[in-house]
Structures are given as C-alpha cells and as structure tokens.
Amino acid sequence: MKKTVLLALLIGFVHWSSYGQISVNTSQFNKRSGVKLAIAKNNLLSVTWPSGNNHHSRLILDLNQEQPLLKSVQLLKGQLAHEVARDVDPIFWMTVGKRDLISQNSWNIFFDKVHLKPHQSHKVTIHKKDVTVISEGSRTIIRIGETHAADFKGVLEITLYNDASLFNIAAVMATEIDSTAIIYDAGLTSKSQIWKQIAYADVYDQIQQIACVMSDTAKSQAVKYRTIMGSNEEGSIAVFPAPHQYFYPLDEAFNLKFTWYGSDYQKVFNGYGIGIRQDLRGDNRFVPWFNAPPKTQQRLNFFCQISDKDAVALLADVKKWTNNDTYVALPGFKTMASHFHNEFVVKVIMANKPLPDTPSFKKVFNAMGVNIVHLGEFHYTAHPKGPDELRLLELKYMFDMCKQYSDKNFLLMPGEEPNEFLGGHWMALFPKPVYWIMSRKPELPMESNHPVYGKIYRIGNAEEMLQLLQKEKGLAWTAHPRTKGSTGFPDKYKESAFFKSDRFMGAAWKALPADLSQDKLGNGRVLDLMDDMNNWGEYKKVIGEADLFTIEPENEMYAHMNINYLQLDTIPDFTNGWQPVLDAMEQGRFFTTTGEVLIPRFTVDEHSSGSHIQLKNPSRAVVVFDIKWTFPLNFAEVITGDGNKVERHKIDLGHTLPFGNTTIRRIMNLAGKKWIRLEVWDAAVNGAFTQTIWLQ
Secondary structure, eight states, X not given: OOOEEHHHHTTTEEOTTXXXXXXXXXXXXXXXXSOEEEEETTSEEEEEEEEETTEEEEEEEEOSTTSOSEEEEEEEETTXXXXXXXXXXXXXXXXXXXXXXXXXXXXXXXXOBGGGSOOEEEEOEEEEEEEEEEEETTEEEEEEEEEEETXXXXXXXXXXXXXXXXXXXEEEEEOSOSSEEEEEEEEEEESSOOOSEEEEEOTTSOEEEEEOOTTSBOXXXXXXXXXXXXXXXXXXXXXXXXXXXXXXOOSOOOOOOOEEEEEEETTTEEEEEEEEOOOTTTTSSOBOOEEOOTTOOEEEEEEEEEESSOHHHHHHHHXXXXXXXXXXXXXXXXXXXXXXXXXXXXXXXXXXXXXXXXXXXXXXXXXXTOOEEEOOBOSSSSOTTOOHHHHHHHHHHHHHHHHHHOBTTBEEEOOBOOOOSSSSOEEEEOSSOOEEESOOOTTSOSEEEETTTEEEEEOOSHHHHHHHHHHTTOEEEESSTTSGGGTTTTGGGTTSHHHHSTTEEEEEEOOOSOBTTOSSSSTTHHHHHHHHHHHTTOOOEEEEOOOBOOOOTTSOHHHHXXXXXXXXXXXXXXXXXXXXXXXXXXXXXXXXXOSSEEEEEEEETTEETTOEEOOSSGGGEEEEEEEEESSOEEEEEEEEEOSSOEEEEEEEOTTOOSSEEEEEEEEEOOTXXXXXXXXXXXXXXXXXXXXXXXXX
C-alpha cells in the first residue's frame, strides 16, 4: 500500500447531499465539528476527523451490503494518506447463556456458573440498511442498522474521537428475553492480506512480532496491555478493549488469552483478522459473564487506534490511555489497594518454602505504582478460631512478612476478612500488629498477656469484636456488599451497635456485577448503597477493593483492579504503625478510581470530602472540583440527598478531548440537602468517585 496523494483519494466523492442510494440521516451532524463527510455514487462514505498534531484520520465506509464495511482506514499527514487497513469488516461473536435470578440476589449475583449451563454462540450479522451521522460534543457517531444475533437486535455504532487517531466499534443490541447473560469476542477481518506483521507485548512486556501468514489458523494469545496490532509498510492499527468494562468480575485475574489473530476465527469468519476474546470458562470458579437484562442496550465494543509508525511506537501510544497500566503519582496523595487473598503465609512461609528477596506480588504492585497494600490473608486457609498457639503463630508470620517486605516506598499492611460475629463478610484493619483469636471459651478473659506475643485478645461475639476495634483503633467494613457472602448486608445489620459505631467504616466498591449497557461500572450495587447509607444518616465511607487471589506478573491485574488515592504526604513506616492510613480512610480523605480519571479536589464552600460543614448560603453553595483524565470524558455527576430522596445532577463532559485536566465550578442550591458527593466517568466507562461531604 503506497502513500497516495490526498486529493486523489477524493476522486469520485462529492458533497454529501448530491447523491444517496442508502438512506442517510445527517440532521444531527454539526458541520462545524471539525469532521468532514463525503459520499460517492457507489455508496462510499468518507469521514475525516482531526486527530491531533495537525493530523487527521479517515474511514471510508462501503455501504454496499456484500462489500467489507471498512474499505479504507487511513492516517492523513499533510497531503499524504497512510492506509493501515483496507477491505476489513468488524466482527462480533456473542455467546448467550442463562442468568440465575432466583437463588441469590437477582442481577447482583456473583456466585453463578453460566459456562456450565446451556449456552449458544452466534455470529452478529450486520445489515447496512440505514446510516445516521451524529455529532455529540467532541465525538462523531456513525450509526448503521441493523445488527442481530439470536434474540438480540440493534445497530452498529462507530464512534470517532476528535484529537485522537482513535475510534470505537460497537454492536449495540438488546433482547426481550429475561435472565440472560452474555459474553463476546470481536475484531477486524479481511479476505486479503493487508498486514505484514502481527505484534503484541507478551505477558512479560516483551514485544513479539510474527509474520502474517494468511493460511495460519486463528489462535488465542496472552498479551500485556490487552492489545493486538497489525502492521504494514504504511503504519499500524491496534485493537483493544475498554480496559475495565470488558472484564467481568472473577476471583482470579488470570491472563486468559484475551486477544486473537489468524484466519477463519471460530471457523465462522472468513479471512484473516485480529481481535479481542473471552474464555467462556473464566477462571473455572464462579463465572458470571455480563448481565443482559431485557430491553437494555448492550454495547459489544472494542477500540481501534492507528499510526503511521511501527507497532512498537503505536503500542506506546495505546499504553498512554491507562498510564502504562500504572497509577500515576499525585502530589499530596498515596495510592492504596485493598483486599487481596494472596495467602503467601500459608502457601510459602508455613510450607517451609524459601523466602524470596522480593516476592512476585510486591514486584507487581511496585510496577503498578501502588504505594500501600491491605491484605486479606487466611481466607478459609488457616485457623482463625484456634488452636490458639497455631493461630498466634500464623499472625506472627503475617506480621513478620509485612515488615520484611515493607520499605520507604511501599507499605504492606496485614489484614484479614474475618467473616465472624457480625454477619456477612467484612474486612478488618488495625493500625499496628494485633494478636487476636476469633473464639473465646467462657472461662477465658477477652484480654490477656502471652509470654511470647504480649497482649492477645479472644473474641466470642459482636460486642467483643466492637470492643476490640475500639481498644486498638481498628476499622471494619462490609466486603463486597449486597453480593457474594454479603448478600443482604450491610442492610440487615444497619441498626446494630457495631454498624453505627465510628469503628465500622462502611463498605467497599468493586466493578461487580458487569453490564455492557451501563455508562458506569458496577451496576450501582455499591454506589447506590453509598447513597442509602448517607440517607440513613450514618457517616460511612466506601473504599475501593480488588478482592483477588493470585498476584503474578503474567496476570491481567490492571483490568480487575481499582485504587484509592489517600491524602497522605508520606508512606508510614511499618515499625511505627500506619495510623495515618486509617485516619485518612476514617475521615474520608480519599477518592477511588479505575486509574484513568483523577479527582484531586472536590470541595463545597472550600471544604473537602469527608467534611461536616455548615453552609454559608445553602441556596448558593459553591461546588468546585478538579479532574484529570486520559480517555475523553462522558459526564460528571453530583449526587445529593435529603435523608429520603437522592438527586443526581449530571454535567455533560462530552466536549472534552483526550488527555486533559480542568476545574469545574458550579453554584448549586443545596437547601434541605444533608450530603453531597461526586462521580466522573469517561468514554471507555472508566471512572472515579469521591467520598461524601455532610451538610449541617
């Protein structure tokens, strides 16, 4: 594919309104958006959008039914067009299964094994019946109808993002059938050889490049950064999923070969292609797939990015969307991740295996920019109720391990998911090593002195557990609320003394369950709970949790994780304890994010999250927040409540361009409101949320 003079590419194209064999609606297209449209007599639609650095990107779509949809994919530099793909079709392979809505907690279920129940896979068929071009802020949407697979029907949407050589392709479809769960693969295929090489970063971050051979059968490939690329002499194209939305919740963050390349994918799609995929079996534990409630518009989607450079340079650009799969340093903050059942004590220390100088889990966290980690050791693997000496020895091993692997740049905090006394599942965190046993015989005191370990506690009920938290300044909170082993909690104990205590912090958030129709992660399971707790009148906080087991360099950790940015200037030294961490958590001085969206500041009348304030003028409260992002943003949402109702004030941020930052100031009428908080979500459904500000 040789460089072609730009004007020559437009031969045969005329102004949009001159011809039209295919029904096209441009009534919602803004001619001043910087995007140019043209159409030829033979149903070729050309769409050119600004891609930054004085470059443009172009898609030429062939609207004839029997022809590949993407006739040409180009990066334009001056008068030259670099064609990185030609005559390619977007493909979607959807598997439809059955959701259990009865046995547990309806659509919030995690303990489902969809892969073991009857399911069927379908090719998504695209019919080029109608075309609509829509301008939405800094985005242009090309909607082509219709698509269908099994009982799902909808449209194809191609979204172009100004100031980036980036576009998203989505089959947006709904079903009328209830109790449905889905999963999908997707990508680009061509019947002609359009790429010379396929490239990716392997799980150890080494670039691999393979010659493109049309006869090679499609294979699944484990990669880092979830990205597969095709290259030719003109440049490269990358295919990758939304970094978090595409990954439904699992116990393990195993790398399940989430990309593919080769010919005759699934023995259904003719031609050679590259794309993304899911393993139907997940981690072979609980495998819930994606919710697909009736009439919800499920977005089976993937991103493409193009460049006139080689695959190595293109991957460097793709990695910028997720900050190289790291959590960037932010002045005045330290990053903390919570809830990991790595079981290093049981699997390594108590198994008498050699202790590495730097264990794999620490290497993973260090590489990701995680400053502080809160463990959840001994998850049904140890002896929380005794024998007492064995329990105390297990705790000593955990404390020693955390001390050994902590340093000036990394704090490893011992922690457990006790799941005793209170109901449901819950996490515990003390500001220093505390020896305690989760049982007490009637004749033994709650507190005693041990000749080896010093002060120890024996806990026999919820009242004693609360006393322990109070004595040792610990915190507890509901793990995975309203799902898993916490189905029905914390709602069931919201009137209890321990829940109302300031030692019970609140709950934890994770993107669970997954639903491709929603513009937020997590189905509202925890964020709605946050609003409920606010309206209950309890001053509770919600921290991000990972709730993962194995932590290895080859895992897909970033997709399954989230991070808490705590307002801390320094990382506490293990020897002196980590009370400042608990203070930041208890006081709500943090925000939680998937990593791509940051909220360094959120204030109401100059008071930040976690504050209890008296508004000067409730009808004209000053709300200010700073945000920073990679993917262009979709919206911010200011959520308020009066003790009964919840109100949502959505701020459209669809005008934003990639890689930006801004300060937003709003005058809001907060008369009668008792609390306020903030969420921000982007075009790839990555997001961040703050803690609550309580209004007196």
